[in-house]
Amino acid sequence: MERRFEKYKGIHPGIVLDRELKKRSIKQRPFAMAISEHVQSFNAIVKGKRGITTSLALRIETELGLAEGTFVMLQAFYDIRKEKEKLAKGTPDLSILRKALFWDTDINRIDWQKQAVAVIERVFERGDDHEKQEVIRFYGKSKIDSVLPTKVSPPLALHENEP
Structure with a gap:
């Protein structure tokens, strides 16, 4: 060169x-x-x-x-x-998020920053506790609260063994 x-x-x-x-x-x-x-x-x-x-x-x-x-x-x-x-x-841990949550799109082609609102809403609407926790970890509690101000109940347990 x-x-x-x-x-x-x-x-x-x-x-x-x-x-x-x-x-x-x-x-x-x-x-x-x-x-x-x-x-x-x-x-x-x-x-x-x-x-x-x-x-x-x-x-x-x-x-x-x-x-x-x-x-x-x-x-x-x-x-x-x-x-x-x-x-x-970055991306959230895709081994935690089920592909079935994103049945209408290729999970590997999601722009996790541009489509954050849609991802957060979908996971909190259809996801299990582990998936919700991964989304909270990835985006942060403040981002989740800004998207779902009234929908987020008390924080989920951080680990499987916690009550």
Whole structure:
């Protein structure tokens, strides 16, 4: 990877490519056609809506005279950053929450932060004590109280053996 691109680690490679094309006064459409890429696909890449494949990255690098692997590495660093963001958000312990609670959706694709209200309401409506306790642990009592101010009874036992 070229040294001048090191500072772009974690940024979508399409955005870096767009910047590079503008810097060289190269229009997207003719460039896409020069590397045998569909114009619409290329536009989606440049806007950061689609990733860059290895074969496309090699064609771009060859056409621009860049070091081999520059855009592949940028894509890898971008993917790493996105994965770290997902991990930082975290998920509740899915071994405690039954998939049947979320029968109408893929439990692995739930955005636990954006859909917090729906998750909390569903677990407190249909879940057992262990599931409710896991949701309280994950979101915190204050978040639960803000979503269900009158529905939460005294705190549930934290452990199975407690009364």
